[in-house]
Amino acid sequence: MTETQGTQAAPSRRALIGWGGAGLALGAAAAGGAVAMARTGDDMDPAAAETGGAVEFHGAHQAGIATPVQDRLHFAAFDVKTEDRDAFVQMLKDWTDAARRMTAGKAVGEGAYGGLAEAPPDDTGEALGLKPSRLTLTIGFGPSLFDRFGLRDRRPEALVDLPQFPGDNLDRARTGGDLCVQACSDDPQVAVHAIRNLARIGFGKVAIRWSQLGFGKTSSTTPDAQTPRNLMGFKDGTRNIAGTETDRLKKFVWVGEDDGPDWMAGGSYLVARRIRMNIETWDRTSLQEQEDVFGRDKREGAPVGKAKEHDEPFLKAMKPDAHVRLAHPDSNNGITILRRGYSFTDGTDGLGRLDAGLFFLAYQRDVRKGFIPLQRRLSAHDALNEYIQHVGSAVFAVPPGVRDSGDWWGRTLFSKEA
């Protein structure tokens, strides 16, 4: 089992289905793979780009965290609709089987299209013929899940409810959730297909509470890659944790054996925040003000007074309320989180303004030592607050990886309980 997930050549869904689901030994071949390295500023291995590479589903950690960031996102939070624990566990097993197949580029169900004409297809079909496109599916459990199924004693201490931060303007319809699935892929149709099929399989047991499409990545988890720009036109998250930095991942992202509870070892905690940008106001702000707010130059993304994006920032050269200065680990006792955010635009707000911004996703070993202290500081002081508003929020315990073909999402939580 490696710390990271590899990419490799994989046939199209079409071909796999044509072979009757026999498939390829993707898992075994990819288990030793290394993280794809960027060549041209993209988070994608050129060979994988050509073949629509599959990301290994099995591992000590779930894929979709340290995995090089894919281009597109479909994220869904679900509410549980059943009180039947066995039915819910069976759904998690069914989801795992479906996730294993979809991430390998296969349709859900062995007989998806050779099946019975009288029955609904096992797979909704819109990804048929598409490549795996580096699809990863990552599950998380929200605080409210632990009020169900006799799980109260198993809720991790680190899975705290997020406090109300200054300036929060949360929409209940975009906040919370008993569980979540993050689908990332280089093809949005593959990501949308995956969430939709999990929702379909979960019908009667869970229902989608909210979902979010992310049209473009804003973060990079690949060393030396160009950080993509957010909708403010800036490179933010330049000093993100790379998927190859085993030591920093262990220190800041993965729950350790001694952190507790046991079932979370190898897992992580996810904070999701829907951050609306006041695009129109920002666009009428001077370049100087914009650069002061971030503490970077807009063109290169270099910290104030420096030449290149990845140059070490000299924080004291920035204004005290500059975003980079306030968010930097040196200003926060070393706090570091792994960011995987995506830009979104969801039409207009009825006032002629785009409903657009950043769907912020961050993974960390402990929310109490990661997002919460960082956001307390930022929400109180960040110059950026004039131009953004947090309108959705959720936190999830992300369990460890599915180890092999007999394992399933949530086993460590559900199977060890008395």
Added chain:
Amino acid sequence: MTETQGTQAAPSRRALIGWGGAGLALGAAAAGGAVAMARTGDDMDPAAAETGGAVEFHGAHQAGIATPVQDRLHFAAFDVKTEDRDAFVQMLKDWTDAARRMTAGKAVGEGAYGGLAEAPPDDTGEALGLKPSRLTLTIGFGPSLFDRFGLRDRRPEALVDLPQFPGDNLDRARTGGDLCVQACSDDPQVAVHAIRNLARIGFGKVAIRWSQLGFGKTSSTTPDAQTPRNLMGFKDGTRNIAGTETDRLKKFVWVGEDDGPDWMAGGSYLVARRIRMNIETWDRTSLQEQEDVFGRDKREGAPVGKAKEHDEPFLKAMKPDAHVRLAHPDSNNGITILRRGYSFTDGTDGLGRLDAGLFFLAYQRDVRKGFIPLQRRLSAHDALNEYIQHVGSAVFAVPPGVRDSGDWWGRTLFSKEA
């Protein structure tokens, strides 16, 4: 001037900006280009894929109609907020300049990042460093525009208000608009950037009425390409007009010299419909029913009784209410439209269901001989109606192309008027 737009190698936005906006003679070089031919089921020329090719902005027709369909869409309808005709015309000229630059992969404004620190940047910046990505920008004028600026006498007869069709459930907030811009690109950030910058330039003169992100194309305008699947999992629009079919384009898409009014010669008419799919109901429908509804097999997309997607359908083998049968030109006195639709998903509807479907875009020479009779028939009889609902609607007169660097969007409409 050619009938079609070419693709060609083009440097990145970064490089162009670095050269101080001197740029390349993109227009001249590309004017003689041919439509990119598909090789691998995609609507993209492999060489263009490597270089992030630019689509020529100038031509007898606007780009974005016969242009091979790009992967992503951002579409916006605007309302006019000024009564000052000169200000509006100046905005159209400014938009044209910006569109010319953005489609060539350049930032808006010569001094976008070398400009004054005290002023807002000329460009919002989030596409800086991205390639042209085959961006096309296509403008259209809605019926309500002709109630303004003394244009009443210039409204084309063919630009009728769409009738209410059976089953229409239109949301006023997603319907109509004085004008529209269709932005298509292989990179969603490039398309979103373009609409946002036009909205910014138009501030005070226009405001966005509604907008729609399309995450994946559902149509192909490239001969022999695989038709992408819609969110029902089917290939629909298989027999679309290809961008290379000059005769069919002339017959069905481009407004002719004798059609009138003069200012529309070389233009077209666009119908946009937001079609919500009842995804969850569809997914619980049997494969047989699904295939009966479309009149195609799901796996290959072949018409009933045939083997391949592009085989000539035998309509009488299908059920009388099958979608393909009802929509086929042979059932409609030869009516043919050019489709350029995109799949969308905009979160959830508050009832645990995805708000997803098809954003239908169709170009035609005359709406009265294209979409209206076709939709009258489909809305009354199509078996698909049980699973879809039209929730947004708009129609636009799409003027001819911008001929050269001195020309501008809407000149034929505004400059010839007394």
